[in-house]
Amino acid sequence: MSQPIEKLSKPRAAWRDLLSADRYRVLFEEETEPPGSCPLNQEKRAGTFICAACHLPLFASGAKFESGTGWPSFTQPLPGHVGTKQDFGMILPRTEYHCARCGGHQGHVFPDGPAPTGQRWCNNGLAVEFVPEGEPLPALRD
Numbered sequence: 073m074s075q076p077i078e079k080l081s082k083p084r085a086a087w088r089d090l091l092s093a094d095r096y097r098v099l100f101e102e103e104t105e106p107p108g109s110c111p112l113n114q115e116k117r118a119g120t121f122i123c124a125a126c127h128l129p130l131f132a133s134g135a136k137f138e139s140g141t142g143w144p145s146f147t148q149p150l151p152g153h154v155g156t157k158q159d160f161g162m163i164l165p166r167t168e169y170h171c172a173r174c175g176g177h178q179g180h181v182f183p184d185g186p187a188p189t190g191q192r193w194c195n196n197g198l199a200v201e202f203v204p205e206g207e208p209l210p211a212l213r214d
Contacts, residue, residue: 091125098199115202120133120209123178124176128171130171139194141194146195148193152172154178155169157170167181178199178200179199
């Protein structure tokens with residue numbers, strides 16, 4: 073069984089100093105980037121997708137699939153590495169998910185994905201970075 077993820081209590085201003093303005097808006101103001109705007113949507117190599125803010129691994133590349141939505145999509149996150157909450161920003165409730173460590177907004181999960189989960193974890197490309205298999209994962213940011 074994996075250890076629970078320890079949550080960071082870093083002030084938003086500190087994240088603003090570390091991240092580009094567009095990444096900050098997606099991760100900490102819950103904006104959504106335009107569909108098709110991120111090259112990670114086309115990433116097909118083996119590796120790990122990590123939170124662009126704190127570098128916590130969030131998705132294995134084997135869970136990635138082409139959803140046709142214009143955003144990187146996954147069938148499931150790494151266990152315990154994301155948290156969820158109800159989002160009513162589009163009137164109908166949706167399930168938003170965020171990094172379990174820093175709380176950075178990643179995207180929304182929908183019940184229209186492929187097997188094995190039937191879920192589509194639709195991620196903002198600006199909210200993640202890709203680390204190819206064989207390269208070391210960066211140290212977690214505090």
